[in-house]
Amino acid sequence: MHGRTRMARLTPRLSAVTAVVLSATLLAGCADDGGGSSGKDGEVTLSVGVFGVFGYKQAGLYDAYEKLNPHIKIKENSTERNEDYYPALLNRLSANSGLADIQAVEVNNINELATIQAAKFVDMSKADGVDGKDYLPWKWDQAKTEDDKVIGLGTDIGPMGICYRKDLFDKAGLPTDREEVGKLWEGDWAKYVDTGEDYMEDAPKGSSFTDSAAGLYNGALSSHAKKNYDEDGELIYKDSKAVKESWDLAMRAVDGKMTGKLKQFDTSWDQGYANGTFASVICPSWMLGYIKEKAGPKNADQWDVAPAPKPANWGGSFLTVPEASKNKDEAIKLAAWLTAPEQQAKLFEKQASFPSSTKALELPAVKSAKHEYFDNAPIGEIFSDAAKDMPTAILGPKDQIIGEQISNGILSVEQQGKSPDSAWSATTKKIDDVLDE
Incomplete structure (x- = not known):
């Protein structure tokens, strides 16, 4: 996403997590953003942590799931910017506390989590009804660990x-x-x-x-x-x-x-x-x-x-289930349902989040989709064409930090009048300092 980044999904797409001082608001929100709870008569409240606008609520998918599963209530906790969301997620993973039942992860962060935090996430490839062949191969592989564990299910891509x-x-x-x-x-x-x-x-x-x-x-x-x-x-x-x-x-x-x-x-x-x-x-x-x-x-x-001028992918996200989820079994079911082909097609129809599911790409709701808000633009055709030839990106663990620092460097030229050369030098020094910590 989003992303989407949601760009946020260039998103869309950040400060060094070891140097981040989390705001009082984010820290205070740990208790509210944490795992769901079980209520009376077997009712279960599942918490979903996202950044930006993922569109599940707007597209009516939460309501649909609750109707199919009357014992489930879904509570979404959204942080506007991934730059704030992701450091908070890392903080909660470190503390093994305050985690939502489902945590969204942006594409520029998935490699780092799959590399160094894999043990803290459920292997979603083993979830009932999940088949890796239903996803674009490169998207499926982005969330895969060295031992073939898959820590997240792809929500969308960003043609x-x-x-x-x-x-x-x-x-x-x-x-x-x-x-x-x-x-x-x-x-x-x-x-x-x-x-x-x-x-x-x-x-x-x-x-x-x-x-x-x-x-x-x-x-x-x-x-x-x-x-x-x-x-x-x-x-x-x-x-x-x-x-x-x-x-x-x-x-x-x-x-x-x-x-x-x-x-x-x-x-x-x-x-x-x-x-x-x-x-x-x-x-x-x-x-x-x-x-x-x-x-x-x-x-x-x-x-x-x-x-766009050339085929390109910007953003796209994943749904993960932390091992510390208070309602792990129900969270796995919800994450698998939200990322199933039919729901991905519905999300594209309503919110234009382009599916990562190969089966969803073949559904009429995707192929023939138009977006009323954008003068009935044939978004199914436009973004399907873009997705056909876009390059398969080589990801690294610190893509998000590098991207944020370069964006900040560009902004210093725009807003502060720094010269491009001085901004680039300052940016590379900042990146080096962050990566050396």
Whole structure:
């Protein structure tokens, strides 16, 4: 997700967990966010810990499960940003306390948990009704340990598009038809920045072309298989072609004053959706549900979605069941049900979270899906096409920390006026310091 990241699923996609000082709010929430409980007459309350908008509640899946299982009540605890959620999860795993019955995990964190925390999670490959062949092979393998234990079931993947405001594009003299818009940047992320330059020549007052340079960086980076780590697990981000090209594109966008200088998933970013202050955002499929919620009904006739310049995956998440879950057996059943093909298809239909299930991809609800909020855009077709050719990313244990620090470096150029060179030097030093701890 989300992600989604939910981008949050570039999400979507963070500070070093050993250096994080958890806020009083997060620490105080441990008791509330912890495992579910058993009530009278055999009633069981299952707690589900997520970040951002996973869409299960919005799509009616919790209600549906409760009707099928009258003894079950589901309580979702959502933290807005994964940067806050994941360190808190690690803290609770370390303490073996305060864990929800089901814990969502973002794709950039799953490798670390499968590598060093596997013993603290249930092997979901052994759950009743779960068949690894029902999932995209690379998604299934992302949550697999060296001894073939699978610590999480894939919820979604993040094939990418570009969401844009038709009214702002029109005022800036750009086409608004989604096919024509897609052709503006087809095949090259640099063409997306070219379009931004055209937009800014006649931009509506108070608007920018895109929300953030960090969002652009994450989108371009996600078009590459090899980013921060190589095939042997060696850290290569300082010399990575993908990182350099994506950083340079982000700096070009900042230099052209075409970004809204916003930090994604912050309150000001949410307000930007509601107020129409930026004309486009790089959006993996899971972000459509987020945009719909934050932009609100008043903007329902303004947004559309076009293909991204290149096939790319940004985000996607997993549902895990901690061994410390107070209602482990029931939690396993719920996690398996929520990630089953039929529920993944329903979630895509309602929230645009693109399925990680191969069976779900063949269902009409996915293939023929359109999104009313985005001018009935054929999202089934757009994101299915994107998913066909997107690279299989090489993951590493510290992808999320590296991504957060680079995003912070980009933001220092946008908001503080630092030079790109000084920001890069400060960013690499910070990453080195964090990884050495």
